[in-house]
Amino acid sequence: MSKKDEDGILMKVKKTVDFELLAEEYILMREAEVSKYTVNSIRRTLKHFLTCFDDALTEKSLKLKALQFLSGKNNEHYNKQLQALRGFLQYCASEGYLEANPCAAIKYKPHTNRIVQHSEEVIRKLLDAPDRNTWAGLRDYTAMILTLDTGIRPNELIQLCISDFDFANGYLYLRERVTKTKQKRTLPISDVCVSAIKKLIHYRHANWESQLVFCSWRGEEITTGDLRDRFRAYSKAIGTQITPYHLRHTFALYFLRNSSKTGVFALQKIMGHSKLEQTKNYVALLDADIQQAHQTASPIANLLGRGTGKKKAVLMKI
Template sequence: MARLRSIKPTAGNRTDWRQLLTEFLAYKKLEDGIGQYTLDDYDRTVNLLFKRFPNAWDSEQALKDAVMEHLAQDIAPPTFNNRLVYLRTFFKYCINEGELSTNPLATMKKRKTEDRAVSVEVDVLNALLTAPNQNTFVGLRDYTLILLTLDTGIRPSEGTKLIPQDFSASLREIYVPAKVAKGRVARTLPISEATTKALRKLISVRAPEWDDNIPIFCSYEGRPLNRHTWGDRVEIYCKKIGTHLRPYDLRHVFALEFLRNGANAFATQRALGHATMEMTRRYVALVNSDLKAEHAKASPVDRLIKSTKAKRNTKV
């Protein structure tokens, strides 16, 4: 637990926010076991606030004014919600440490986000899969990670941390360890024959000097592949084929197609690694919306009624 300091209402006696942030990140890593990407997001979000408002830590009123102006920017709802959650959690820690008496974001609500249906045509996905040059290590790596994501819905942050021991060619499975999984719950994902073949090929061309802790999806020098670099790689391929997709969109494609092709919601939840059904229900709702749209276009009853009305009008 965080150690409690005495309340320090005057700016001159308060601990510097940078020191608090360092302690906060260490606390989150030890107590909550969150991953490095999330820690980096906390660090970046808090630093951005104080970069824009250097005097925000001078007083609680100055902090409140700065936070309100910071969140009043014209930003997308997901960006707003991320800033809100990260800053509110940091301020809560500051209260526990006795550095703040109130949380300026305690009652602030998230903005409503629209469910983003990522429906991609088969020919676009085929073009994306053929874009990487599989004659190079980097191209083969990119092809295999695209294929794995479309096959399992694995998160980019999970896929890039997998090591060779997490892959079983004989069982055609990928194991996502708890330390890699976003929700810290391990899961095993079945994979197709094509994905198994691609993974076997990628692992077979690894440098002989690399040990088993080097990730499957690494740079040609054996360095870990982070989500930002992976995002840049996908963007290069998308520009090449004239489309726009993010790495996470491939996860959405898997979820929607998995459901459309007959998988039930519980199987989808397990595959995606959702802790609750809340996120999975969004995909189900999108698929149901697809069904409604198709029904509106192809309902036999609508066609029969229209045909009957047309005949009646002809007789009149």
């Protein structure tokens, strides 16, 4: 933005920065580019950031404030929030409200692969925990079944509509707007899962206007936070910490264990991983399983491992 001084020379005029207004503009722009879940995540991050510092934000202090805001967060949370801040401040800079993006030099932390494994016993206990005589309990049980059958992400699950299911052919179609990667995805679903989804839909209230499958007892939208809260209660009941995302991990591991290793490519498509490296994290865990099985079952381990002590005793006598 510029104006002319008395001699007609162009002068740069600094724009007044209303970060809250700019945040709303930025979010509206991102809505056309990313999933609803990602938009909501950006909105929460920016709201929290701007609320924390309120009127104390200046161009010079933004980098320090951002570092303070990110301090103490685990790697995954840190990276998500840094990404939101960098994108927003880059937008501010491109619009001429900042000289440069103050977060551009802040580096992301190394990605930590936190794949959680649960035994069949724990999974069975979890499936028995919801009270299926209530709508919320039946919904939670069905969400568990669908996640274990397809590896669907929690934020994808809560956006599913009745029309997304093809029960006759056994498929679930994820729309672009629903997926994290903005790519359509087709998920095969088993007969058991089809029956569970049909039952949940059957018990929907006739007056509900929403077509969401996994909704509240009033037919309203639920959040991933709502699901996590429900799982906290189930975790307490079964004595094991477990989250909706853990079931996605469980699906991936069981899928690979029950298929050949070439199944990693099928798993990549089902899970919606943009890079094969993400899927290979699960293969690495299976390699650990194989190593453990080898230690237990190897003939040489049996012959020279457990029998070593006895053979040594014989040699000592000689």
